[in-house]
Amino acid sequence: MASFDLYHHVTDQIIRSIESGTPAWRKPWTGDKGGAPFPRRGTGEHYRGINVLMLWLTAEEKGYRSPFWFTYRQAQDAGGQVRKGEKSATVVKYGTVDRKDEATGNDKRVPYLKAYRFFNADQIEGLPEEFYGTPAEAPRDLGTVADPSLDAFFAATGAVIRTSDKPEAYFSPAEDFIHMPPVATFHSAESYYATLAHEAAHWTGHKTRLDRFSRFNDRKAYAFEELIAEIGNCMTCASLGLSPDFDQSAAYLQSWLRALADDKRLIFKAASEAQKAADWLMKTAPAELMNERAAA
Known part of the structure; x- marks a missing residue:
């Protein structure tokens, strides 16, 4: 079985986003076709770094309106159930582990990258109402005039x-x-x-x-x-x-x-x-x- 190439996965997500129109994180006008606000864990904690980009891309592609993301187990703990057939999004964790350098015998810190699977609240039934998103925003005339x-x-x-x-x-x-x-x-x-x-x-x-x-x-x-x-x-x-x-x-x-x-x-x-x-x-x-x- 081929190994999971995380960088390839992220790049492919970006390519799909660009091919489909304006990327989700750059939109200085009113009105949208989907997407979600700044992504957050079910605990309310905001995501950081590349995970923001990856979850924004998924929300834009799938039209999710909720900012909240859960693992399968977290959804169950919150009283919800992921709907059958729903596909998860990838979230990554960067970290380091201490390993012995075989050549020198010294301890060294080795970076690692691990992928986790999360579901948007819009894919989960039975969660408290505050976890769900709002309807898509219609374009608004703000009165901005051309130069x-x-x-x-x-x-x-x-x-x-x-x-x-x-x-x-x-x-x-x-x-x-x-x-x-x-x-x-x-x-x-x-x-x-x-x-x-x-x-x-x-x-x-x-x-x-x-x-x-x-x-x-x-x-x-x-x-x-x-x-x-x-x-x-x-x-x-x-x-x-x-x-x-x-x-x-x-x-x-x-x-x-x-x-x-x-x-x-x-x-x-x-x-x-x-x-x-x-x-x-x-x-x-x-x-x-x-x-x-x-x-x-």
Whole structure:
């Protein structure tokens, strides 16, 4: 029997999330198609690190609304029962064990990674009412208005940008267009254009432009592309006189790196590709528009 490859499992979850639309942990607009708030154990304790990412991905994929997760036994202890046929999600524990070094005879601390299986409260019958989630949120008109000069910048790139009430932001490589929710449903105009810059960075990778997708097409390529798009978003926003949300971007990038086994070299590779993406977007910007943005 083949051994369980945890890193492969996590990366595959991320790939499925990206393929299906906007990842669950990056959504600055109202309205959603599922997902859950910050994941918590049945005790109320919040998860940390890679487990947050993994449970968010599962909640987004399955449409779970509850933030609470239980082992099979914990569900029973809380008075519930996992429904027949429900599939568990993977949670990991990092730790160390002391072992004797055969070469030196000295004690050494060896790291380990262990997987556990958990179920969302939405998969469990009979739990107290407070463990269950709320209905999906409908998009709300927050009154956020577009910036004509920024709209002109993105129009000048030549990217086809489609808008509908669907609460998802994504780039479709197959059909070569960017989809955005209405600007009015975003919490701020800056978050709208930062999201659009992220998707526009993806847009530059198409075979008719930088042809990035054909150059990076191994198992980790989707996650690597997200690093590129997020760094490209920061570079583009800075060039447009917008203030990138560096705290959110740093957390976003860190999530990808952890999922890719903390390969720090990817940041340098992604930054190089992101610079090419930002340069591609900026080269079409009308000079008078950029002068106007600089003076604002």
